Amino acid sequence: MKNDVKKSANRKHTIQYDNWGYVFIAPFFVIYIIFSLIPLLTTFIFSLFEYYRVGLLTVGPTFIGLENFKAIFTAGDSLGKYFLNTLIMWVMGFVPQIIISLLLAVWFTNTELNLKGQGFFKTVIYMPNLIMAATFAMLFFTLFSPNGPVNGMIRSIVDKTNETALGLGAAEPMKPIYFFTSTAWTRTLVATMNFLMWYGNTTILLMAGVMGIDNSLFEAARIDGASPSQVFFKVTMPLLLPIFVYVFITSLIGGIQMFDVPQILTNSAGTPDRTTMTIIMKLNNHLQSKNYGPAGAISVLLFAVTGVLSGLVYKITMSKYQNKR
Numbered sequence: 001m002k003n004d005v006k007k008s009a010n011r012k013h014t015i016q017y018d019n020w021g022y023v024f025i026a027p028f029f030v031i032y033i034i035f036s037l038i039p040l041l042t043t044f045i046f047s048l049f050e051y052y053r054v055g056l057l058t059v060g061p062t063f064i065g066l067e068n069f070k071a072i073f074t075a076g077d078s079l080g081k082y083f084l085n086t087l088i089m090w091v092m093g094f095v096p097q098i099i100i101s102l103l104l105a106v107w108f109t110n111t112e113l114n115l116k117g118q119g120f121f122k123t124v125i126y127m128p129n130l131i132m133a134a135t136f137a138m139l140f141f142t143l144f145s146p147n148g149p150v151n152g153m154i155r156s157i158v159d160k161t162n163e164t165a166l167g168l169g170a171a172e173p174m175k176p177i178y179f180f181t182s183t184a185w186t187r188t189l190v191a192t193m194n195f196l197m198w199y200g201n202t203t204i205l206l207m208a209g210v211m212g213i214d215n216s217l218f219e220a221a222r223i224d225g226a227s228p229s230q231v232f233f234k235v236t237m238p239l240l241l242p243i244f245v246y247v248f249i250t251s252l253i254g255g256i257q258m259f260d261v262p263q264i265l266t267n268s269a270g271t272p273d274r275t276t277m278t279i280i281m282k283l284n285n286h287l288q289s290k291n292y293g294p295a296g297a298i299s300v301l302l303f304a305v306t307g308v309l310s311g312l313v314y315k316i317t318m319s320k321y322q323n324k325r
Contacts, residue, residue, distance in 0.1 A: 046296030053290035060293070068297035079282065079298065083305075085187075085270070086278040089262070090255030092191035097199045098247070104199075105206035106232060111215070126200035136193050137264035144189060146176040183275040186266065190276060193261050198254075202247055209243030210236060245317045249310045256306055259284065 047068055051060035072079050104125065108118055115121075128136070143150050158174045179185040213236065221231045237244070259280035262270065268284075270277025279302060286295035 046292045051292040068293040093194035101202040109210040133260040144179040151176045
């Protein structure tokens, strides 16, 4: 009896830590449920309802099934056009981004090159990622406006060339280039901004992947007489594939969700002729007009497309890697 009493007394004074883990992870689940899960489920629900506002009058919510999905495909303003715009601008920015990031990652991690000032260059290439997209867009809008610095430099160079060739005052002043009235130029500017903002982050990720490869593999390849290009394609790239796929998928998701740069650069109009309007910009137009049904339908469709494309990319690129293992 005395032993039982002592054991029960000891239990009362003993702190039980078994359930404290749930207490520490509870904030994450609470925040996730409130700010992510509930809005996600609400979006799915709104996609099946007619729900919008006209002035101060709210219409709905009225259940209409898949009518919102039919409307976004059959309307004169086709959603496919905006998806194509988004895809084109993402590809234009991602291709140079991944090429330059791969080169920088290989150079910075190459022990034979032993580049000096690596810390400085790594900081510089990552700095654009810290600048807000709105600031970047306003900067480019100012630089490439008809009276901006870029037009001023081009005009100065052309005028000096004409003066040299034809004599002083013989040529008329050059007219400014209206960059934002050209589809090619506007898309190029959007892609350039996305490239500048994200190539530093991509470089850091790829560098981490290269540094995770055993250095003895590179040394063995060099001893066997492999050239730098052979080392890159036969050793670095196959072992870097998991990180490369991660970068590709996250960039694809970010590209599909492209919004802030073209929104600010074109003043939310997607000029010229909506050739730079993205899917999220179209979604934002529905939200601004309080038309929650089509907005929900676009969000659900975007969720499905993102999931399918990410799954396909992972399956196609990683199948060979998994088979080799």
